[in-house]
Structures are given as C-alpha cells and as structure tokens.
Amino acid sequence: MTRELAPPARLTEAGRAEAADWLAGLPGLVAATLDRWELTPERVAAPGGRASMTVLVRRADGGRAALKICAPWHPAAREEAALRRWDGLGAVRALRCDPAAGALLLERLRGETSLRSLPEAKALLEAVSVVRRLWVEPGGPPGGTGGGEHPFPTVEEWTAERAARLRDGELAAAEAEPLVAEALALRDALLADEPERLLLHGDFRQGAVLASDAERAPWLAVGPEPVVGERSYDLARLVRDRLHDLVASPGAAAITRRRLTRLADSVELPAERLRGWALFRAVESAGRAWSAGRPAEAEALLEFAAWL
Structure with missing residues (x-):
C-alpha cells in the first residue's frame, strides 16, 4: 500500500468535533484512494x-493531477457536478470522482500562485x-445553457441554517447585536426579491483562483461551494x-465602499444588493x-461590516 500522508495542520485545526473519526481515518482513506486510482x-x-486535503500526484500515464479528499460537510459530488457543468470554462476540470470517499481527481494547477500574488487592482x-x-x-449538459434539474441548493437554503446560528449565537447577545440584526434583515429582504x-x-475570492498552464485560460x-442564486451573492x-x-x-471604510461600487459597476449590478450580501x-x-x-478574525469581519 502507498505510504500514508498526514493531513495539513490547517485542516486538522479546523476539524469539527463531529468529524473527529473522519480526520483520524483520513491518512488511510488517502492512501487507499491513491492505490485504487493508481x-x-x-x-x-x-x-x-479547512474542508479538504489535497495531494499533488502523478497518474499511471505520468500526467500530473491533484487528488482532493473532501470533508463530510463539503460533498464531493456537488463540487464535481458544478465542475462538470462549467466543463473547464473558468474553472478547474474534474477528471474523476468517488462521492462515497469524498474523492475528486482534478487537473493540476499552479497551486502556489493565486490572484493574491497580483497587485490588487489587477x-x-x-x-x-x-x-x-x-x-x-x-441545469443542462456540461458547458451548455438551459435549465433543468440540478443538485445545487439555493442561496436561501444554503444560508438558512447559517442565519439561524447567527440569530441564536453569541454575537447576537453581545455588542454586535445591531450588526447581526441588520445582516439578518438584509438577507430576508434580498431573498424576498431575488432577481x-x-x-x-x-x-469566490482571489485565493480561490489559481494560475493555470492550460491553453484555455491563465486563471x-x-x-466551489456551488449554490443557485443571484450574482451579488457570489461577488x-x-x-x-x-x-x-x-x-x-488609512481610510479603510472609504476604500471598501469604492471597491464595492467598482465591482458592482463592472458587472452592472445594483450596488445596494451587493452591499447587502457583503454585509x-x-x-x-x-x-x-x-x-x-x-476572535481576532471575528472582530476584523465585524469592523469590515461596519464600514458598509
């Protein structure tokens, strides 16, 4: 059997209590998948x-690829469905999937280089x-257009449990209560009038866009955590x-508001809808x-929300 590979510290530290058994068995799962897929x-x-482990690999034919093992709370089948739907247009290609093992074999990108390596404006x-x-x-065939059935949750479904946890969580009982109330009210209003x-x-963020050697696109x-909804949610x-x-x-609030306006204008979206989802x-x-x-991360996020 292929030698076992240890999960990176970031995944281990982020592991949920209910996933302790999965984390303990992850090295063996990785090794078994490596052997089975040669x-x-x-x-x-x-x-x-924080939701997967990725191993850079060589296939039996010598080609380079990346084996991704997804955590139980990040279904591999849903990610594969999105990647198949995009069929390489703007996204990495899926080469193989084993939903039961949470395993995805992906084309290899230059993982050390994301958009964060570029100057911000670029x-x-x-x-x-x-x-x-x-x-x-x-819905529809890979790379095509049209509706039809699909396996993706809507933004409303995806955010429902998160909104409930936010409503009942510690932030709602602390000094952040006004921001929590505004955030929940904005979600309800945005979903009531989804365009x-x-x-x-x-x-989607800069760190989720990697450099590529593929001829079809440089990035x-x-x-993905694929959902169905309005573009403002993604942006x-x-x-x-x-x-x-x-x-x-200095002037972080003004910089943030200018960035929001530029992004909304770049894709012809209402700035207020983008502001609502960003908050x-x-x-x-x-x-x-x-x-x-x-707590430091939470405080920075709340400060950002206050700028909006």
Missing part, C-alpha cells in the same frame, strides 16, 4: 483548506473576468478580499469565527 503522491498541498480585474464565466444556468437564479461558485477557479465575498490589508489601511456574509462569517475560537 496515483503516485508527490506532496501534500499546504497550507490547504487581481480584481482578473477575478471579475473569471467569475463572469461561472454564472450559467444551473435571478444562476449557478454560483459560492466561495481558473477552484474549491460579495470578493468585496472583503485582503481584509487584513484593508484593516491596516450579511461578513457578519455570518464573524459568527462562525467567534464560535471557532478565532
């Missing part, structure tokens, strides 16, 4: 994410160029990119960071 490991991608331009390609109808239902990346998106996560740099900048997503993320014992 893959030769090169190294574990680090620092990695990075935002490239990010918008990539994300616009991902906004397609959720479109497109397939969205769901977690490709990875790691909202991008508004707070490089948050630590923003927090340290909700920041406050909701702050609630999760606080519950996970990351």
Whole structure:
C-alpha cells in the first residue's frame, strides 16, 4: 500500500468535533484512494483548506493531477457536478470522482500562485473576468445553457441554517447585536426579491483562483461551494478580499465602499444588493469565527461590516 500522508495542520485545526473519526481515518482513506486510482503522491498541498486535503500526484500515464479528499460537510459530488457543468470554462476540470470517499481527481494547477500574488487592482480585474464565466444556468449538459434539474441548493437554503446560528449565537447577545440584526434583515429582504437564479461558485475570492498552464485560460477557479442564486451573492465575498490589508489601511471604510461600487459597476449590478450580501456574509462569517475560537478574525469581519 502507498505510504500514508498526514493531513495539513490547517485542516486538522479546523476539524469539527463531529468529524473527529473522519480526520483520524483520513491518512488511510488517502492512501487507499491513491492505490485504487493508481496515483503516485508527490506532496501534500499546504497550507490547504479547512474542508479538504489535497495531494499533488502523478497518474499511471505520468500526467500530473491533484487528488482532493473532501470533508463530510463539503460533498464531493456537488463540487464535481458544478465542475462538470462549467466543463473547464473558468474553472478547474474534474477528471474523476468517488462521492462515497469524498474523492475528486482534478487537473493540476499552479497551486502556489493565486490572484493574491497580483497587485490588487489587477487581481480584481482578473477575478471579475473569471467569475463572469461561472454564472450559467444551473441545469443542462456540461458547458451548455438551459435549465433543468440540478443538485445545487439555493442561496436561501444554503444560508438558512447559517442565519439561524447567527440569530441564536453569541454575537447576537453581545455588542454586535445591531450588526447581526441588520445582516439578518438584509438577507430576508434580498431573498424576498431575488432577481435571478444562476449557478454560483459560492466561495469566490482571489485565493480561490489559481494560475493555470492550460491553453484555455491563465486563471481558473477552484474549491466551489456551488449554490443557485443571484450574482451579488457570489461577488460579495470578493468585496472583503485582503481584509487584513484593508484593516491596516488609512481610510479603510472609504476604500471598501469604492471597491464595492467598482465591482458592482463592472458587472452592472445594483450596488445596494451587493452591499447587502457583503454585509450579511461578513457578519455570518464573524459568527462562525467567534464560535471557532478565532476572535481576532471575528472582530476584523465585524469592523469590515461596519464600514458598509
């Protein structure tokens, strides 16, 4: 059997209590998948994410690829469905999937180089160029257009449990209560008047767009949390990119509002809808960071939300 590979520290530290057994069995699961798919490991991608482990591998034919093992709360089948739907247009390609094992075999990108390596203005331009390609109808054949059945939750369904946890969480009982109340009210209002239902990346940010050697595009998106809803929801996560740099900048509030306006104008979206989703997503993320014992991150997110 292929030698076992240890999960990166970031995934282990972020592991949920209910996933302790999965984390303990992850090295064995990785090794078994490598053997079954005849893959030769090169190294574990680090620092990695909080919901998956990625191993850079060689296939039996010598081709390079990346084996991603998804955590139980990040279904591999749903990610594969989104990648198949995009069929390489703006996103990494899926080569193989085993939903039961949470395993995805992906084309290899240059994981050490994301849009965060570019100057901010250039990075935002490239990010918008990539994300616009991902906004397609959720159903239909790979790479095509049209409606039809699909396996993706709507933004309303995806955010319902998160909104409930935010409403009942520690932030709602603390000094952040006014921001929590505003975030929840904005979510309700935005969902009551949703203008479109497109397939969205769901977690789109500069760090989720990697350099590619593929001839079809220099930058490709990875790691989707695919949902169906309006474009403003997808763009909202991008508004707070490089948050630590923003927090340290003089005039951070004005910079943030200008960035929001530029992003909305770049894809002809109402700035108020983008502001609403950006605020909700920041406050909701702050609630999760606080519950996970990351108070500094939570405070930065709340400060960002206050600028909006």
